[in-house]
Amino acid sequence: MGVLRMGYIHIRVTDLDAAKKHYIDTLGFAPTLEVGRTVYLKGWDEWDHHSVVLEEGGVGVKKFGFKVESPDDIDIIENRARVFGVKTERMSRGDNPEVSEGLRITLPSTHVVEVYYEQTFVGNAVGSVNPESFPRHLAGIGAPRIDHALMVAEDVNANEKFFMDVMDFYQVERLVPDLDHTECSLATWLSVGNRGHDIAILGGPAGTDGKIHHFAFQLYGWSEVLRASDIMSMDDVQLDVGPTRHGITRGQTTYFFDPAGNRNEVFSDGYVAYRDRPTTLWTVDQLGKGIFYHKRQLNEEYTTVFT
């Protein structure tokens, strides 16, 4: 069974033109398709047709897409999801432009996850034969790809169990009340490959099921995170926190908001994770240091603004 990665995140934005300016001109993603008031975007170092979908109307996440290796994986995940007890339905090729048939699953937290095995191959911006290191004329930050997302769930353990039992994710880091209650996840960081996390889940109060805290774009190194933050300031992007470092995942980060109020992150480095690693535990009394390693304090917005 092979889940490859989070292949796309489909979000809602209040004003598509403002969102395009943010994701295309500032972040440097390229549009590959526009249908009505929905636009499909990819990063320059991604091969498939799109990884970010912006749909006008509201705010927050509509669905996540996870790419698997083969059609057989769809059947395996469908069977496991039924055993787990979540709602599933088959999706047809073309339900999402340029995406194969697959499976649509509603998580315990009400988030919608789509699993598919194929998306139209577009190729990255430097090609696969004798490629240059990067395209010379990238817009804005020029983020190469999406990295991960942090979803909010009232029952973290249920979602965590879903990703581990049904989708073969493994646990990398976990926030627990204290060392006497290490099976109780207040938040969790899960990986399916060698990233420190592909999906993280944060516990939220009643009414936060189905929301996201943020989704992230990958960068390489501290200087790129600093340069990205400079460009955000040039473009009057609303900054949240950073540049700084996370204790959890060791990533280098800046948080900011798109014009609709969805929180984004540029994320660099962290460490390489392996399936046979132990889970790193953080006790909740050290959460400030875990999230913002230098300041060791959370700002109120960080823990209360979800979309």
Ligand SMILES: [Fe+2]
């Ligand atoms: Fe993140």
